Amino acid sequence: MTIPIVVATCIVSIMAFKNREIFNKSMFVPHKILNDKEWYRLVSHGLIHADWMHLGFNMFALFMFGKAVEHHFGRSFGSQGTFYFILLYIGGIAFASLRTLQKEKDNYMYSSVGASGAVSAVVMTSVLFEPWQNIYIYFIEVPGIIGAAGFIAYSVYMGKKNVDNINHDAHLWGALFGITFPIILDYTILTDFFNKLF
Numbered sequence: 001m002t003i004p005i006v007v008a009t010c011i012v013s014i015m016a017f018k019n020r021e022i023f024n025k026s027m028f029v030p031h032k033i034l035n036d037k038e039w040y041r042l043v044s045h046g047l048i049h050a051d052w053m054h055l056g057f058n059m060f061a062l063f064m065f066g067k068a069v070e071h072h073f074g075r076s077f078g079s080q081g082t083f084y085f086i087l088l089y090i091g092g093i094a095f096a097s098l099r100t101l102q103k104e105k106d107n108y109m110y111s112s113v114g115a116s117g118a119v120s121a122v123v124m125t126s127v128l129f130e131p132w133q134n135i136y137i138y139f140i141e142v143p144g145i146i147g148a149a150g151f152i153a154y155s156v157y158m159g160k161k162n163v164d165n166i167n168h169d170a171h172l173w174g175a176l177f178g179i180t181f182p183i184i185l186d187y188t189i190l191t192d193f194f195n196k197l198f
Contacts, residue, residue: 001066001070001082001085001086001089002062002063002066002067002069002070002085003063005062005066005089006059006062006063006066008047009046009047009049009055009058009059009115010055010059012026012047012048013047013048013049013055016047016048016049017051017052022048023048023113025044026041026044026045026047026048026113027041027044027045027048027111027112027113028041028042028045028097028100028111028112028113029041029110029111030100030101030104030105030107030110031105031106031107031108031110033101034101034105042093042094042097042101043090043093043094045093045097045112045113045114046090046093046114046115046117046118047115048113048114049113049114049115050113050114054113054114058114058115058116058119059115061119061122061123062115062118062119062122065119065122065123065125065126066085066089066122068126068129068130068133069085069088069122069125069126069129070082070085072125072126072129072130073085073088073182076182076185076186076189077185077186084182084185087181088118088121088122088125088177088178088181088182089118089121089122090118091121091177091181092117092118092119092120092121092122092174092177092178092181093115093117093118093174095117095121095173095174095176095177096116096117096118096120096121096169096170096171096173096174096177097117097170097173098173099169099170099172099173100112100167100169100170103169112167112170114167114170116167116170116171116174117167117170117171117173117174117177118174119174120151120170120171120172120174120175120178121174121175121177121178121181122178123135123148123151123175123178124148124174124175124176124178124179125178125179125181125182126144127144127145127147127148128178128179128182128183128189128193129182129189129192129193130144130196131143131144131145131148131193131196131197132144132145132196132197135147137150137151145197148175151171151175152172152175154168155168155169155171155172155175156168156172159171159172
């Protein structure tokens, strides 16, 4: 399912690059979601990206970690694994937006785009299954559990500072969803995680 999601997101993002109306109608805009009841924006913003680098980075990370999560979901949930992977991804987009929806509900100028919340969810789920598998952060190889802890700490810190044009709250809440969702599906995943960790 990872490859179809990557392909679909690339197609929609490219369409939005070329057609500003698609881009504007798909963005995450809290006041339009709440006041105009445009609830679809909770998910549609995850299909479009700000630019080629944003799209490329998210889709590369999704491709690298998504295949591993699909494999683990298949082993853990059998024929339902693909369905749960789709729920993880779409749920990651929506859940990652809830904090921002509440925080920016009165800010008529706020908008955001991108699948970063969903990608964070997929990355964290991968770490949940394989905590000591090495990952790369800015070309530095670190164990997944160390990278995940650093990513969460950085997202909390930058979310409080709010000094750049990145929705760090979406990264954090997406990551939390990626940790929580598989455990809700099967609590033994948490036991396995601690067994692998220690």
